[in-house]
Amino acid sequence: MNWIFQHRPKIASVSLPQSMVELVPEKGPDVEAELAQYLPHFSRMSEQLKQTSKQIEDSVVEVCGSFQGIALRAKEAVARTAGFLSQAGDGNSDSRSFETLLDECSRTLVKILSVTEEAGEISQRAIERIRQMDQATQSISGAIEQLEQIADGNKILALNARIEAARAGEHGAGFAVVAMEVISQTERSQKVNAQVSELILSLRALAGSTLEDLQRMNERDHLRVEQCRSEADESLKNLQAAHDEMKRVLTGMTEEGASLSQEIGAAVRGLQFQDRTSQRIAHVVEDLETLRTRLTTRFGSESDTSDHAPNHGFSDYTMHEERAVAGIGEAESGAGDVELF
Amino acid sequence: MRKILIVDDAVSMRQMVSFTLKQGGYAVIEAEHGQDALNKLQGNPVDLVITDLNMPVMDGITLIQNVRKMPSMKSKPILMLTTEGLASKKEQGKAAGATGWIVKPFDPDKLLQTLAKVLP
Numbered sequence: 001m002n003w004i005f006q007h008r009p010k011i012a013s014v015s016l017p018q019s020m021v022e023l024v025p026e027k028g029p030d031v032e033a034e035l036a037q038y039l040p041h042f043s044r045m046s047e048q049l050k051q052t053s054k055q056i057e058d059s060v061v062e063v064c065g066s067f068q069g070i071a072l073r074a075k076e077a078v079a080r081t082a083g084f085l086s087q088a089g090d091g092n093s094d095s096r097s098f099e100t101l102l103d104e105c106s107r108t109l110v111k112i113l114s115v116t117e118e119a120g121e122i123s124q125r126a127i128e129r130i131r132q133m134d135q136a137t138q139s140i141s142g143a144i145e146q147l148e149q150i151a152d153g154n155k156i157l158a159l160n161a162r163i164e165a166a167r168a169g170e171h172g173a174g175f176a177v178v179a180m181e182v183i184s185q186t187e188r189s190q191k192v193n194a195q196v197s198e199l200i201l202s203l204r205a206l207a208g209s210t211l212e213d214l215q216r217m218n219e220r221d222h223l224r225v226e227q228c229r230s231e232a233d234e235s236l237k238n239l240q241a242a243h244d245e246m247k248r249v250l251t252g253m254t255e256e257g258a259s260l261s262q263e264i265g266a267a268v269r270g271l272q273f274q275d276r277t278s279q280r281i282a283h284v285v286e287d288l289e290t291l292r293t294r295l296t297t298r299f300g301s302e303s304d305t306s307d308h309a310p311n312h313g314f315s316d317y318t319m320h321e322e323r324a325v326a327g328i329g330e331a332e333s334g335a336g337d338v339e340l341f
Numbered sequence: 342m343r344k345i346l347i348v349d350d351a352v353s354m355r356q357m358v359s360f361t362l363k364q365g366g367y368a369v370i371e372a373e374h375g376q377d378a379l380n381k382l383q384g385n386p387v388d389l390v391i392t393d394l395n396m397p398v399m400d401g402i403t404l405i406q407n408v409r410k411m412p413s414m415k416s417k418p419i420l421m422l423t424t425e426g427l428a429s430k431k432e433q434g435k436a437a438g439a440t441g442w443i444v445k446p447f448d449p450d451k452l453l454q455t456l457a458k459v460l461p
Contacts, residue, residue, distance in 0.1 A: 265364075
């Protein structure tokens with residue numbers, strides 16, 4: 001029960017219309033008797049008003065409670081969204097903004113590509129060095145050919161020496177031995193030259209195949225790096241676009257939440273009609289009570305007349321609560337009941 | 342978080358004021374009349390009081406007079422929030438020690454702006 005119906009008037013004073021009380025006796029005993037018959041209605045009317053006011057208050061409390069829930073959820077959603085949008089990684093925290101993550105991702109990709117490119121450059125330098133080595137081995141082959149020619153010359157020279165030693169007879173015998181030894185050394189030198197030539201050919205073949213492998217790998221890596229760079233750029237662009245869109249949506253949600261909060265504020269203001277209505281009804285109830293008291297004092301108690309009180313207006317009551325106050329007892333359904341026939 | 346005491350005999354009004362203040366980031370204590378408010382203020386001072394005028398047991402003016410006697414609440418802002426708008430009533434409130442007077446229905450934004458102004 002709301003206190004205002006039991007205690008003080010919310011308005012400063014209640015001025016009862018004097019004409020309603022003091023002029024009645026002058027109208028004669030018939031009017032007096034009729035007025036007395038209506039006495040029980042005063043308390044019923046008061047009760048109707050009290051209950052109506054209470055129902056309005058209960059409804060407003062319920063609606064306001066729902067608004068609180070809605071506003072709380074909207075506020076939390078806005079706070080979460082705002083937090084997500086403004087979250088910034090400081091390096092010491094696990095939480096990082098999407099922009100920071102995107103930036104880190106981009107920098108990491110650039111680093112990987114840079115390292116791969118560096119490897120390609122090293123490989124290119126290795127190819128150049130192998131080419132230089134190949135040219136050097138070619139020069140060595142040329143030098144070996146010259147050594148071969150020199151050896152051939154030495155052999156002819158040694159043969160001529162033997163011929164001359166034979167002509168010299170006994171005195172040339174020692175020279176003939178030296179000539180034979182020169183031939184023998186020259187032949188050994190030619191064998192070594194041939195082995196070196198073979199080794200150089202093998203080395204050149206090996207260098208050639210290594211060169212080819214390196215060139216193939218280098219070309220392939222170069223293509224891959226370009227492809228990766230292109231794909232990474234595309235992915236980062238897509239990620240940035242997705243993030244921008246998400247940010248736009250979240251910003252919209254933040255604005256919606258703020259707007260909802262404002263609308264709820266306006267609704268709260270509107271709902272305060274109940275407080276004013278409640279007070280005004282309380283004042284009417286107080287007037288009715290005062291009037292009833294004065295009429296009862298004048299014409300006797302309600303119990304003396306209640307049996308004869310006319311039931312005007314009761315037939316218009318449509319709700320259980322109204323009929324209950326009027327004392328009309330009849331079985332009926334309550335609010336929310338469903339009955340199928 | 343700043344703490345505010347709401348005093349009103351109407352539960353719906355307490356709820357609406359409380360809702361508005363919580364939205365504004367304040368902590369709220371509720372009392373249903375002046376005496377209830379005084380009991381809740383004992384050993385538990387608040388940063389600001391918002392009170393109705395006409396209430397059972399103890400009205401808003403008497404509440405303010407009593408609150409001003411409490412050392413911890415001597416200089417704290419007290420706002421009247423009432424349907425009453427008579428100049429004479431406002432004078433009574435001012436004389437009792439009220440900081441301001443708001444006539445119902447209140448505007449949530451304006452109420453929060455007023456709090457921001459009167460809170461030190």
